[in-house]
Amino acid sequence: MFWPVVLLAAAAAVVAFLLLLFYVVSTMVSPKPLSLSGAHVVITGGSSGIGKGIAIECFKKGAFITLLARDENRLLEAKREIEQYSVNDKQVVHIASVDVSKDYANVVKVIKQAQEKLGPVDMLVNCAGTSVNGKFEELDTSKFEQLMAVNYLGTVYPTHAVVPTMKERRMGRIVFVSSQAGQVGLFGYSAYSATKFALRGLAEALQMEVKPYNIYITVAYPPDTDTPGFAEESKTKLLETQLISESSTVCQPDHVARxxxxxxxxxxxNSSVGPDGRMLTILACGISPVTSVAEALEVVMSIGVCRLLSLYYLSSFDSIVRRCMLQKEKSQKAD
Ligand SMILES: NC(=O)c1ccc[n+]([C@@H]2O[C@H](COP(=O)([O-])OP(=O)(O)OC[C@H]3O[C@@H](n4cnc5c(N)ncnc54)[C@H](OP(=O)(O)O)[C@@H]3O)[C@@H](O)[C@H]2O)c1
Known part of the structure; x- marks a missing residue:
């Protein structure tokens, strides 16, 4: 009596799974790859680190580039460096100094000027960003505002400026550069992580609006990457954050950019780097959009194992935090 019921339930589960899979496959639209040859790519934060790496990668594929950042000298230096990678003599690197976190009208003006020069934007990469590491109560509240302005509003403004034209043209790609700290909250990143998690919510809601217009949004979750921004942040990194970060290696910007x-x-x-990045993306998938059946199946099959592995990491991170706290208390008592 017991076994027939179990077999029937198992068969029903398999049929339900296959039906669901069939439904998912029939509704899934895999976007046609975008050719970057002759395309206009705008990159905020394109004068340094990952953004500059992305600019070089796009230029190597024949794109026309606009770099947006604040410091004019760094923009000029980056332009000269990127121009060395041209694949034809028509390619142009246009630069414009702008703070993407302030004055929306100015961001619109600068992007309009870039479009007049190089044509409508085919791909926008929002890479401008900054980070701060510190304990929640020790961070000035102005830091939370500053980070939200640059990392979140600094993505909203350029995206808001390009979406109408992309919708008219029924094509486009938009990249939000988040971080692995936008998938998991870690010690010392209360201000930073929140801004990077916010990008995910923005991306998902906007993706649902623009998908019928053949516009696709990629949220990139880079790991620690050897850039000027990373070097700056590392100068004041908390011991707990340093020890937790040691569980993964530091990547090179050109690798991440590629x-x-x-x-x-x-x-x-989603765009992730390495096995750690893939695991985090699987774990954090929620109801995020999927663009291929293989990707959907990979998540369905591996999410349980990934969760198990994450419990190991979580407990080792907790024990780092506890050890540091006990050591500090011990040395305070000794003083
Ligand atoms: N490096 C990492 O380990 C890592 C890991 C995960 C995610 N990320 C993310 O990846 C992105 C790039 O990081 P990175 O390490 O390559 O940084 P980076 O070397 O410090 O470069 C940051 C770029 O953003 C520009 N920028 C900063 N604030 C701006 C503003 N308000 N308006 C316009 N441009 C601005 C900078 O130029 P100006 O200063 O001249 O404006 C520069 O071009 C950031 O969003 C960061 O959060 C980095």
């Missing part, structure tokens, strides 16, 4: 550009061209919803 992966982001490849995923954006394909219109993937």
């Amino acid at each position: 992966i982001i550009v490849k995923d954006a061209i394909q219109g993937k919803a």
